[in-house]
Amino acid sequence: MTADDRSALIELRAVHKWYGDYHALRGIDLKIRSGEFFSLLGPSGCGKTTLLRTIAGFEPISDGVMYLDGRNVAGVAPNHRPTNMVFQSYAIFPHLSVAENVGFGLRRDKRSKEEKARAVGEALEMVGLAGYGARPSHALSGGQRQRVALARALILKPKVLLLDEPLSALDKKMREQMQVELMKLQREVGITFILVTHDQEEALVMSDRIAVMFEGEIGQLGDPESLYRRPNSARVAEFIGMMNFLPGSVSGTTVEMPGLGRAEVAAEQLTSGSFTGPARIGIRPETLSLLFDGEPDRGRVAPGMVDEVVYYGDMTYYDVRLDGVPEPVRISMKNLIGRPVLDVGTPCRVTWDEQALVVLPAA
Amino acid sequence: MALRTYAILYLIFLYAPIVLLPIFAFNDGTIIAFPLQGFTTQWFEELWTTTALHDAVGNSIFIAVLTAIFSTLLGMLTARAGAMANFPGKGGIIGFIMLPLVLPEIIVAVSLLVMLRQVLDMDLSNWTVIAAHTLMSTPFSVAILNGAFQSLDPAMEEAAMDLGENRWSAFRLVILPLVMPGIISSMLIAFTISLDEFIIAFFLTGANPTMPVYIWGLLRFPAKLPVVMALGTILVTLSIVLLSMAEYFRRRGLRRAGVEDPGGFI
Numbered sequence: 001m002t003a004d005d006r007s008a009l010i011e012l013r014a015v016h017k018w019y020g021d022y023h024a025l026r027g028i029d030l031k032i033r034s035g036e037f038f039s040l041l042g043p044s045g046c047g048k049t050t051l052l053r054t055i056a057g058f059e060p061i062s063d064g065v066m067y068l069d070g071r072n073v074a075g076v077a078p079n080h081r082p083t084n085m086v087f088q089s090y091a092i093f094p095h096l097s098v099a100e101n102v103g104f105g106l107r108r109d110k111r112s113k114e115e116k117a118r119a120v121g122e123a124l125e126m127v128g129l130a131g132y133g134a135r136p137s138h139a140l141s142g143g144q145r146q147r148v149a150l151a152r153a154l155i156l157k158p159k160v161l162l163l164d165e166p167l168s169a170l171d172k173k174m175r176e177q178m179q180v181e182l183m184k185l186q187r188e189v190g191i192t193f194i195l196v197t198h199d200q201e202e203a204l205v206m207s208d209r210i211a212v213m214f215e216g217e218i219g220q221l222g223d224p225e226s227l228y229r230r231p232n233s234a235r236v237a238e239f240i241g242m243m244n245f246l247p248g249s250v251s252g253t254t255v256e257m258p259g260l261g262r263a264e265v266a267a268e269q270l271t272s273g274s275f276t277g278p279a280r281i282g283i284r285p286e287t288l289s290l291l292f293d294g295e296p297d298r299g300r301v302a303p304g305m306v307d308e309v310v311y312y313g314d315m316t317y318y319d320v321r322l323d324g325v326p327e328p329v330r331i332s333m334k335n336l337i338g339r340p341v342l343d344v345g346t347p348c349r350v351t352w353d354e355q356a357l358v359v360l361p362a363a
Numbered sequence: 364m365a366l367r368t369y370a371i372l373y374l375i376f377l378y379a380p381i382v383l384l385p386i387f388a389f390n391d392g393t394i395i396a397f398p399l400q401g402f403t404t405q406w407f408e409e410l411w412t413t414t415a416l417h418d419a420v421g422n423s424i425f426i427a428v429l430t431a432i433f434s435t436l437l438g439m440l441t442a443r444a445g446a447m448a449n450f451p452g453k454g455g456i457i458g459f460i461m462l463p464l465v466l467p468e469i470i471v472a473v474s475l476l477v478m479l480r481q482v483l484d485m486d487l488s489n490w491t492v493i494a495a496h497t498l499m500s501t502p503f504s505v506a507i508l509n510g511a512f513q514s515l516d517p518a519m520e521e522a523a524m525d526l527g528e529n530r531w532s533a534f535r536l537v538i539l540p541l542v543m544p545g546i547i548s549s550m551l552i553a554f555t556i557s558l559d560e561f562i563i564a565f566f567l568t569g570a571n572p573t574m575p576v577y578i579w580g581l582l583r584f585p586a587k588l589p590v591v592m593a594l595g596t597i598l599v600t601l602s603i604v605l606l607s608m609a610e611y612f613r614r615r616g617l618r619r620a621g622v623e624d625p626g627g628f629i
Contacts, residue, residue, distance in 0.1 A: 058521055079527045091522035095540045105526035107536075152526065 008067075009034040009159060009192055010055065015064035017050055017216075024050045026216040028064070032194065034159075037186050039195045039203040042213035043239070048196045051213070052162050055194065057081045069159050084153035085162040088169070090145045092137045092152075098124070099133030101148055105156045123151040126185070143174050150182075154189060161186075163195045167202060179205050200240045204228065212236050232271040234280060234360055243282045243358075244329040250279040250359050257281050259324035260302050263354035270359045278362035285332040287356030290318060290348050292339055297351040306346045316341050320350060381599055388593040393586050406593035416594070419577035423558055426489055426573060430496040430557035431550040437497065438504025438549055439542075445505075446512035457505075464502040471499070472566040479567070487569040495563045500553035507552065507609075511545025511616055544616030551609035555602055574598075 008031040017025035024047050032038045040048035053059045054066065057078035066073050069082050078085075084105070093101050103120045111119070124130055127147035132140075137148065146166060153161055166182075167175045183206050186193045197203050203210050204224040212219045212227065220227060220236045231237035234245065248257040250270070255263045267274065291297055307328045308319035316335055319328040331350065335341065342348060388407070392400035410416060441460055445453065463471065475495050479485045515538065523533035561575040568576055578594060581587040 056525060058524075077529070078521070078524045079529060083525075085522070085525045087518040087522055089516050089518050091516055091518035093519065093522075093537055093541075104523070104536075108527055152522075156526065 008032065009036075009069055010194075011065075011067040013065045015051075015054065015066060016062045017047070017054060017059065018062045024216055025054070025061070028216075028218060030211065030218065030221070032160075032192060034192055035190050037183070037193045037195070037206060037208045039197060039207040039210045040213060041197055041200060041203040041210050041239075042219075044198055045215075046213040047216040048198075048213050049164060052085075052164055052194060052196045055160070056083050056085050056162050082159035083162055084156050084158040084160075085164065086146070086149045086153050086166045088164045088166070090149040090166075090169075092140070092145050092148055094138045096137060097133065098129070098135045098137050098140070098148055101137050102133070102151045102155055104152060119155055120151075123155040126154065126188075127151045128181070142170050143178065146170070146178065150185070154185075154191070158191060160192045160194060163193060165196055165198070167197075168199075175202075182206060204240070212239060214239075228284075229358075230268065230271045231282070231358060232360075234282070234363065237282050237358065237360075242285050242330060244285065244288070246281045246283070246325060246329070247362070248279050248281045249277060251276050255279065255281060255354075255357060255359055258326075259304075259322040260300070260352065263300075263357065265354055265357055265359060269355075269357055272360055275361055280360045280362050282358035282360060283329070283352065283356055285317065285330045287353060288320075288329060288331040289351050290320070290331060290333055290342065291351045297349075298353045300352050300354070302350050302352070304348055304350050306342050306344055306348055309342065309344055311341060318342065318348075320348060322350060384592050384595040384599060387589060388596040390589065390592075393589060395588055395592070406589040409590050410593055410597075413590075416574075416577060419572050419574045422489060422568075422571050423574040426492050426496060426564075427554045427557040429493045430500055431554040433493070433497040434500040434504045434553040435508070435546055435549045437501045438508045439546065441501075441505045442508035442512040445509060446515065447517075460505055461502045463499050468499070468560075468562040471495070472563045475563070476566045487567055489569070489571065491567045491569070492564050492573065495567050496553075496557040496560060499560065499563065500556045503552050503556060504549040507549045507613065508542065508545050510613070511542040515541055542616070544612040548609040548612040548616070551605045551612070555605045555609075559598060559602065 010030070010032040012028050012030040015025055015028040015030075016023070026047075028051060040051055042048045050059060054061050055068070057073065057076060057080075060075070068076075073081060093104065096104070099117075099120050102123050103116055106116045106119065109116060120133060121130070124133055127150050129144065129147050129151065132144070132148075137145070140148065146169075149166070163182075167178055170178060179202060182193070182195075195203070195206065204227075207224060209221065209223050210227055211221045214235055220232045222230075227236065227240055231240065231243070234243075237243040237245075246257050246260065248255055250256070252274070253265050253267060253270070255265055257263070289295075289298070291301060302322050304320045304322040306318055307321045310317040314335060316333050318331045318333065320331055321328045329350075333339070386399070387395050389402055389404065390399050391403035391405070441457070444450075445457055472495070475491075475498075479487065479491055485491065519537050519541070520533050523537045524530065528536060559575055560573075561579065564573040565576050565579065572580065574594075578591055581591050
């Protein structure tokens with residue numbers, strides 16, 4: 001038993017969920033540690049919200065075992081679990097004031113009125129809404145509603161805070177601001193956060209670890225960097241960030257690619273295990289570079305031609321046709337001072353590094 | 364312009380007969396005909412002193428209040444079940460519950476009479492009328508309460524349970540206050556329907572007539588016609604007030620739930 005196992009706050013073993021004939025969760029094994037910011041990431045319909053709702057106790061599991069804080073929670077109602085939830089719609093009670101919303105969970109608390117009022121005040125202060133207590137809740141903005149929902153859940157000091165796509169209703173600026181605030185808040189309170197999201201960037205920014213889910217199964221589990229750098233399947237690679245795939249073949253640790261030639265890779269780059277035969281070779285757009293005059297190459301150079309240019313201000317995305325490669329590859333370049341933006345049709349040289357390759361079996 | 368003329372003519376067609384009620388209720392003459400004979404409040408005074416009428420009104424109010432309570436309770440159960448989950452045969456069940464809206468009342472009245480007297484061998488009383496009126500007004504309650512329950516975010520109840528409440532206390536603390544305007548609106552409409560319902564009451568009342576049945580009885584005496592007009596004036600005023608209140612509460616409920624008005628009943 002490792003230290004990780006001992007501090008597992010949530011443990012799921014072979015958890016299944018059926019809705020009639022629909023198999024929503026297909027054997028989830030998962031350990032979530034105490035104090036961790038954990039994300040369930042996946043496309044819509046992958047089962048991530050269902051998984052969150054089974055942890056909250058809103059949906060019973062059909063098969064398997066679930067432990068929360070060392071206790072088997074089969075048949076335990078949501079109000080008896082050490083979890084609290086921030087809903088996608090926030091579910092702020094419109095007939096209650098902000099303070100009444102935040103203090104809702106204290107109704108069965110034995111503390112005096114004054115102590116409860118102080119707790120509500122502290123919770124509001126924690127989410128940056130000090131002094132908002134007397135306001136009617138239906139007059140709040142989206143960001144404020146979310147803060148109220150957070151304060152309302154955190155006031156009960158849960159062991160686990162469950163967040164169901166909490167940022168999806170906010171505009172981009174607000175969303176980015178709330179991402180940072182949520183991370184800070186999580187570090188401050190030290191509570192385990194489980195975030196459900198379909199936004200890979202959000203998951204990468206905020207999480208300690210991420211479980212990427214597809215069709216009711218966990219496709220890959222890891223920290224953001226390892227998911228991004230070493231995806232274990234093409235769908236993880238395509239879901240998180242952008243990935244070029246070249247057709248090729250592998251034998252041992254030797255990779256053969258059209259256009260780019262032969263390369264030696266480390267065993268860890270064969271992310272779904274070693275094999276021999278046809279392969280899909282993944283390489284991220286930012287690990288390929290166009291070679292401008294006077295810039296050092298990274299050991300390997302391949303000739304090509306610019307096929308498409310997309311200018312983003314800070315970055316330029318190029319689609320480049322490499323000699324001998326059937327599909328154009330995407331390359332992202334920072335727009336540094338003195339670096340020109342190339343036109344479509346310009347011949348160019350592309351430099352790359354074999355450490356950036358991810359080798360997967362051909363589909 | 365043509366549309367405007369049409370609308371005005373239409374309103375006259377709808378409301379002219381009703382306008383006659385207050386005119387003749389204050390007319391000093393026993394014959395309902397123009398020219399008017401002068402102003403009097405004697406017909407209202409006569410209402411005030413007729414004890415048989417007071418009994419009939421008392422019956423009607425008793426029946427209407429209980430009908431409002433029963434049909435709103437049944438409507439809540441139906442609307443809640445309809446909003447909560449999909450279950451086999453849901454569409455069919457809701458359809459059958461709504462059916463009395465379009466059934467001819469005379470048919471319902473006759474079949475209820477046969478059922479109560481011949482099959483169940485019950486005595487007719489206020490309670491038989493209450494049962495029948497509940498049957499007729501439940502669809503209206505369901506229609507109103509469906510709106511209230513379906514505009515609720517299901518996460519509201521879950522949030523309450525997540526914050527420590529059980530199903531019942533979550534309903535009481537969160538769902539009930541949010542659908543309360545719908546409940547009031549449903550009770551007012553069911554009350555109004557029951558209060559002026561005639562056909563079913565005519566078939567199913569026991570020894571004590573309801574107010575509409577009593578009015579019908581008065582029509583056999585032409586001299587009593589102006590009294591009926593006076594009573595009608597009071598009833599129309601009361602109906603307008605109650606229905607306006609129902610509509611006010613329905614709109615307030617939608618505003619509270621923060622949803623667009625999908626268009627009301629009235």
